[in-house]
Amino acid sequence: xxxxxxxxxxxxxxxxxxxxxxxxxxxxxxxxxxxxxxxxxxxxxxxxxxxxxxxxxxxxxxxxxxxxxxxxxxxxxxxxxxxxxxxxxxxxxxxxxxxxxxxxxxxxxxxxxxxxxxxxxxxxxxxxxxxxxxxxxxxxxxxxxxxxxxxxxxxxxxxxxxxxxxxxxxxxxxxxxxxxxxxxxxxxxxxxxxxxxxxxxxxxxxxxxxxxxxxxxxxxxxxxxxxxxxxxxxxxxxxxxxxxxxxxxxxxxxxxxxxxxxxx
Amino acid sequence: xxxxxxxxxxxxxxxxxxxxxxxxxxxxxxxxxxxxxxxxxxxxxx
Numbered sequence: 001x002x003x004x005x006x007x008x009x010x011x012x013x014x015x016x017x018x019x020x021x022x023x024x025x026x027x028x029x030x031x032x033x034x035x036x037x038x039x040x041x042x043x044x045x046x047x048x049x050x051x052x053x054x055x056x057x058x059x060x061x062x063x064x065x066x067x068x069x070x071x072x073x074x075x076x077x078x079x080x081x082x083x084x085x086x087x088x089x090x091x092x093x094x095x096x097x098x099x100x101x102x103x104x105x106x107x108x109x110x111x112x113x114x115x116x117x118x119x120x121x122x123x124x125x126x127x128x129x130x131x132x133x134x135x136x137x138x139x140x141x142x143x144x145x146x147x148x149x150x151x152x153x154x155x156x157x158x159x160x161x162x163x164x165x166x167x168x169x170x171x172x173x174x175x176x177x178x179x180x181x182x183x184x185x186x187x188x189x190x191x192x193x194x195x196x197x198x199x200x201x202x203x204x205x206x207x208x209x210x211x212x213x214x215x216x217x218x219x220x221x222x223x224x225x226x227x228x229x230x231x232x233x234x235x236x237x238x239x240x241x242x243x244x245x246x247x248x249x250x251x252x253x254x255x256x257x258x259x260x261x262x263x264x
Numbered sequence: 265x266x267x268x269x270x271x272x273x274x275x276x277x278x279x280x281x282x283x284x285x286x287x288x289x290x291x292x293x294x295x296x297x298x299x300x301x302x303x304x305x306x307x308x309x310x
Contacts, residue, residue, distance in 0.1 A: 071276035074283045081287065120294055128283040135276050233291070240298055247305045 029106050029246050036239040043236035047229050054225030062218045074132040075219070079207075080227040082125035085153060086188055088118035088234055092160075093185045096178035106242075108174035109249070111181060112164060113241035117234045119157035126150060137201055145194035146202035149187055156184040170249055 058076035065072040092111045099107035129147065130140040141147065160177050167173035190197075195204045206215050207223070215223075 069276065071279055073280050077283055077287050116294065120290055124287045124290060127286050131279045131283045131286075135279055237294065237298060240302060244298075244301050244305045247307065 029109075032106055033243060033246050036243050040236050040239040040243075043232045043239065047232035047236060050225050050229035050232060054222055054229055057218060057222035057225060062222050063216055068136055071132065071135050074128050076222050076226050078125060078128040078132055079223055080230045081121045081128060082150065083227055084230045084234060085118060085122035085125050085150070086191055087231075088114050088121060089153060089156070089181075089184065090188060092118060093181045096181040099174060100178050100182075105174075105249075108178065109242050109245045110238065111177065112174075112245060113238040114234070115157055115160050115164075116241070117237050119154060119161065121230065121234070122150065122154040122157055126154065133201075142201050144200040144202060145198040146191065146200050149191040149194055152187055153184075153191060156180070156187060160184075 054076060058073055062073070062076075064070055092114045095107040095111040095114070098104055099111065126147075129150075133142075134140050160180055163180055164173045164177050167176060194200060195202055207220065
């Protein structure tokens with residue numbers, strides 16, 4: 001996705017400069033920037049391979065469902081998208097918390113880079129859910145707890161993106177968005193446990209960490225492969241987007257300060 | 265191919281196709297917008 005630059009910045013990014021911690025060194029935008037550029041194509045490739053394998057298993061290997069027939073195959077896009085919508089928000093909120101506590105700019109930028117992809121997966125989950133609901137429930141939409149809380153998640157993502165673009169000063173925008181993202185995490189357990197807490201039209205979880213899956217092994221494999229594809233895709237897109245953000249928000253300035261010995 | 269044929273024969277092909285098609289189009293749109301942004305963003309100054 002990204003084009004190589006004719007002239008790469010040259011500056012000291014040795015771990016010793018960052019207190020000897022190898023991993024904390026990558027919290028530096030200057031050090032993270034080239035690493036993200038090298039990693040993104042690999043994540044895109046992994047996403048493509050996992051998607052091909054997942055679609056193959058989903059459409060050609062997994063058996064027909066005894067109750068729903070063939071329409072259940074929407075599960076291979078609906079469930080991975082729904083899982084990713086929640087997981088990305090959780091990761092985003094963690095980055096926002098790190099940004100507020102540790103004041104690391106890269107954390108805020110990672111949160112910003114993840115938000116559009118999170119919104120995309122939420123929208124896919126809602127639309128594919130409606131397309132699954134019509135033939136199985138007889139309705140496109142009901143205001144039950146699972147669907148409504150997932151819709152609220154989409155509004156949280158859109159609110160995050162809108163708030164960020166509404167505030168001109170990046171530091172202020174990052175803080176405001178971080179608070180919004182952290183407040184919004186209240187919605188995550190509501191989405192996850194809604195099918196247990198309330199009587200909903202939406203079915204209960206077929207896969208959980210504490211119980212054996214209530215579906216055929218091939219269905220599960222197809223779903224997990226598609227989830228892996230979505231995960232790899234989200235990481236790849238976030239890496240490319242964070243590189244754009246680093247450039248838009250003055251990576252050049254960071255380089256200049258570092259080379260002048262003033263630090264990041 | 266027999267499974268794909270049965271999806272289409274079952275009368276629910278439009279729902280399955282719409283769900284996957286919608287996801288594919290949106291992901292493609294995101295990638296196109298991202299590529300445009302990458303091209304538009306100026307490179308770092310060494």
